Amino acid sequence: GENVEQHPSTLSVQEGDSAVIKCTYSDSASNYFPWYKQELGKGPQLIIDIRSNVGEKKDQRIAVTLNKTAKHFSLHITETQPEDSAVYFCAQEGGGNKLTFGTGTQLKVEL
């Protein structure tokens, strides 16, 4: 079945530094890879996504890279701010538009 591995499970960075979260997936047929940010007690919020026809996508301080050959994709956050602290989930789309989520990364941005 579909499986998404996500690393690291926790990540602490100093304000202003960059943060990188990596995911590896198993379903080679998947073409859509979203990233979600979840704050405590809230639902996930889509922050960026990438489709397999591109290798990289950027939106201000957030970027995602995709390597379909290696079946991994990464989230990059630059110039981190305290409000970036949250749990981040990667996901892979499978059949029926179903999403399989990674295990999550708790990001803490310290002052």
Added chain:
Amino acid sequence: GAVVSQHPSWVICKSGTSVKIECRSLDFQATTMFWYRQFPKKSLMLMATSNEGSKATYEQGVEKDKFLINHASLTLSTLTVTSAHPEDSSFYICSATYRGGRADTQYFGPGTRLTVL
């Protein structure tokens, strides 16, 4: 745009009672709605896929008679947890795909915290 709401945001009930959770797409028509549950410090687990006017499709291991899903319109899906027990306590989250947009983009609701005493 693409706002999804859930009601209630939290609910506490006694064991054996049933609880209904509503999921609404506020500013768009949803092709499909999905229901997830999430335990503390864990990832989201898909429970079922709901399409307007048809029966929901449940994931393996999810009891369809316990988690009743009704998708009455293009903007509303409901999840009813029947005969709730303490082990059903969880964070339930719905998502919706935007009709007319890309079917693979899911927008999530704020979640409903269910506590069964």
